[in-house]
Amino acid sequence: MPNRIRTLKARRILNSRGDYTIETTIQTANGFFAGSAPKGGSKGNLEAKELPAITAVRKVNLRIAPHLVKRALPHQSKLDARLLELDGTRYKSRLGGNSLLSVSIAGCKANAAAKNKKLYQYIAQLADNKKLVLPVPFLNILNGGKHAGMKNDIQEAMIVPKKFKSFSAALGAGTAVFHALRKILHQKWGASATLVGNEGGFVPQKAKTIEQRLELLENAVEQAGFKKKVFFAIDSAATQFYSAKKKQYVLGKKKFSKVKLVEYYARLAKSFPLVSIEDGLAENDWNGWEALTQKMGKKLQIVGDDLLVSNPAYIRMAAQKKACNYLLLKPNQIGTVSESIEASQLALKSKWMVMVSHRSGETNDSFIADLAVGLGVGQCKFGAPDRGERIAKYNRLLQIESELGKKARFGI
Ligand code: PGA
């Protein structure tokens, strides 16, 4: 007896910014399986097209469901191929990347249950990966840029608890640094400095530059007692402070050419224990990316987010140009689970590494936690440890760690 899809139904739910997004539930003999789409704030230009939630819901219920309901649940690769076929466009503009992703994730959960596997095990099987790895969390504990209502600003200052034996120890250290930082901010500037942004990190209005923010992180790490064990990372989201017309980057009141910006990053990396720079240059400044990778790629992770939009075509291009050495993997940038796996495999084949990432507008779906473990890539970026939609992912990782017990590996 094939495992049939009994019902497939989409609806609107709210995301962490209070905007509508789409959730789809698939019902099979094994139960109900839901998948939802997150929503970016500082999005890449070439991401899969996101339709308004109400339109996306209509597309799933009227254009996708009739092709799948009352039929056997297809294997994940077949399901995703069918979704792409039904859409038929390069950037998922007909049915919407958000519609496709919600169905694809729900289908992946239903498939895992049909095979009596944990979600991360099923993903590992799809990715042909033998090593289940709990990821090093990159915690964005000082929010800036678009996520904090600031202009001409570096978007994320993250802590990276790397030198730990287990995920839970790393998360514990990250959380301790987060609490130490809150205390420091409160003492310095009062309670208003401890208000948080879209990804749960603090937004102290007086700490305007990345140098000031990294200094605050240094103090917090020291107070928490984790010096030399916790490192730093930034996501510039530089497209947001690049003027294509003037060909210049603007941070606060300072203006930079691409060459000067690369030099600036090099100085920053000398002053602070920085391990990773994401979107250091604007998404179409390919020469700038090449210069940054050439100068710093041996020592640092040069992570492509808006540059690559999790799209195998751009990953190929960037590998050829040596424009970065790390893929930030966001399933909703590309639209299906199978394409996300393909993007990760392609990056690894290009001798890069991969970090699985949330979006600034999230749901409580913890799928990406299973994705990170199943792909075995060793790093994740799920925000600060204080908002429910971020905690859902961290708690899922804690759950997986305890399920795997002694078999749980950590980091890369
Ligand atoms: P977004 O930001 O989800 O708002 O696009 C996250 C990031 O830039 O990494």
Ligand code: ZN
């Ligand atoms: Zn980014």
